[in-house]
Amino acid sequence: MRTPSVRMGRLIIALAAFGLMGADAPAPSPDFPDGYRDWRHVSTGLIGPHAPAYAANGGFHHIYANPAALRGYKAGRFPDGAVLVYDLFEAVDRGGDVTAQGPRRHVDVMVKDSRRFARTGGWGYAEFAAGERAPRPGMAAACHACHERVQARDYVFSGLRD
Numbered sequence: 241m242r243t244p245s246v247r248m249g250r251l252i253i254a255l256a257a258f259g260l261m262g263a264d265a266p267a268p269s270p271d272f273p274d275g276y277r278d279w280r281h282v283s284t285g286l287i288g289p290h291a292p293a294y295a296a297n298g299g300f301h302h303i304y305a306n307p308a309a310l311r312g313y314k315a316g317r318f319p320d321g322a323v324l325v326y327d328l329f330e331a332v333d334r335g336g337d338v339t340a341q342g343p344r345r346h347v348d349v350m351v352k353d354s355r356r357f358a359r360t361g362g363w364g365y366a367e368f369a370a371g372e373r374a375p376r377p378g379m380a381a382a383c384h385a386c387h388e389r390v391q392a393r394d395y396v397f398s399g400l401r402d
């Protein structure tokens with residue numbers, strides 16, 4: 241016959257296992273931001289074709305903000321529902337004066353949901369290879385580690401341009 245203490249012991253083991261599973265579960269991931277090309281363009285940057293960083297993540301990047309994110313730039317804190325997109329394209333020298341925009345490389349996304357993404361400052365991070373609607377797995381921790389440099393700006397590097 242099981243004593244209450246044995247049952248209690250099993251309950252504690254079950255809860256501990258559940259807690260561990262929770263800690264090991266992969267971070268939830270934002271969805272692909274359909275329609276972002278109709279949002280507000282925030283700014284553009286270039287890591288040029290001759291820069292050492294070009295091979296890993298260079299090219300033209302265009303940053304877009306949905307209406308909630310626009311309010312965030314103005315307020316300095318981003319509300320839940322804010323979505324920011326970093327749209328990266330190859331930069332191609334064709335021999336003349338112009339460095340042209342080449343094919344898309346990937347789409348990086350940040351989504352603010354302070355409960356769902358509580359472990360990473362309230363932001364969910366995802367990277368989508370060009371043409372893909374499923375995120376590359378396992379990226380969020382590295383994204384957040386770098387964006388933590390601007391924790392005081394609610395983890396957002398860029399500023400809104402007129």
Ligand code: HEC
Pocket residue numbers: 283284285301303324325326348349350365366367379380382383384386387395396397398399
């Ligand atoms: C090594 C640092 C670093 C890493 C790693 C990094 N980012 Fe960023 N990210 C930046 C910088 C710097 C900017 C601002 C670029 C600009 O202003 O032109 C930026 C901009 C952004 C923006 C536009 C909003 C903002 O903060 O200005 C998004 C969205 C974004 N990154 C998503 C991601 C995602 C998703 C990942 C991971 C897949 C990632 N980033 C990894 C440095 C980083």
